[in-house]
Amino acid sequence: MPPxxxxxxxxCTNRRPEGSPKGCCASKGGEDLRFEFKKELxxxxxxxxxxxxxxxxxxxxxxxxxxxxxxxxWYQGVSKDDVRELVREHLVGGRPVExxxxxxxxxxxx
Amino acid sequence: MPPxxxxxxxxCTNRRPEGSPKGCCASKGGEDLRFEFKKELxxxxxxxxxxxxxxxxxxxxxxxxxxxxxxxxWYQGVSKDDVRELVREHLVGGRPVExxxxxxxxxxxx
Numbered sequence: 087m088p089p090x091x092x093x094x095x096x097x098c099t100n101r102r103p104e105g106s107p108k109g110c111c112a113s114k115g116g117e118d119l120r121f122e123f124k125k126e127l128x129x130x131x132x133x134x135x136x137x138x139x140x141x142x143x144x145x146x147x148x149x150x151x152x153x154x155x156x157x158x159x160w161y162q163g164v165s166k167d168d169v170r171e172l173v174r175e176h177l178v179g180g181r182p183v184e185x186x187x188x189x190x191x192x193x194x195x196x
Numbered sequence: 197m198p199p200x201x202x203x204x205x206x207x208c209t210n211r212r213p214e215g216s217p218k219g220c221c222a223s224k225g226g227e228d229l230r231f232e233f234k235k236e237l238x239x240x241x242x243x244x245x246x247x248x249x250x251x252x253x254x255x256x257x258x259x260x261x262x263x264x265x266x267x268x269x270w271y272q273g274v275s276k277d278d279v280r281e282l283v284r285e286h287l288v289g290g291r292p293v294e295x296x297x298x299x300x301x302x303x304x305x306x
Contacts, residue, residue: 088254088301089261090270096206096250120251140206141230141249144198151199155265160200191198 092134093177095123097164098151100142108146115166116150122169130173145188160188197244203287205233206250207274208261218256225276226260232279240283255298270298 097120101112110116116139123137143151149163152172159182164172168186175181207230211222220226226249233247253261259273262282269292274282278296285291 088303089263089298090268094263094265094268096248099251136254138206138253139251141209143248144246153199153204155204156268158200158204158266188199193198 087134089136091136093136094155095135095137095177096140096143096153096155097123097137098141098143098145099139100146102146110146111143111150114150119150119152119164119166119169122166123173126169126173127177130178132173132177135177145191148188151188157182161186162188197246199246201246202244203246204265205245205247205287206253206263206265207233207247208251208253208255209249210252210256212256220256221253221260224260229260229262229274229276229279232276233283236279236283237287240288242283242287245287255301258298261298264292267292271296272298 097116098111099116099120100110102108102110120137120139127135127137143153145151145162152161152164154176164186172183175183207226208221209226209230210220212218212220230247230249237245237247253263255261255272262271262274264286274296282293285293
């Protein structure tokens, strides 16, 4: 479906130069994760959710970041093993997956 | 500021291969547009808005697409000349800029 999407999921796929101290979501599998979301959304027959790549979501040091709009639920350290549960619980069931929720940051600017 | 951001603006910066019939937002200045938003948000002293790059937002044939969450307002064909108004009216004033709003699509899948 074309935009506007009823729900819009962004996966950080940002790529930093090799050796960056924070690492980057591209090197942590961000792009693979995005494809896993697309595949799983299809597999579970979910319509109206776009799984998009995004530039830096500024949580690189915590593994791959994901945010779901319009509800604005953030996840950190998401891996392919989490995708089935995220789709079933959050995107189908409307229940965010608490164990993966992004923890507050103490830095004021990252 | 780190995530979660009170407001999150995505600019399509998707790059397609040369000669793609739809064109792509990278070739239409998506990345420059994103920097213009960052610059203008700073210039107008706006806090709490992240101007992010995004992969394909599926409106390539209409110029650069922008979406603002959590309100889910979509814009099409945005240029650098529009940025000051978008920041002042929408991101500061809370009034979406109607002339730039994305028009409905007739295609069911793009």
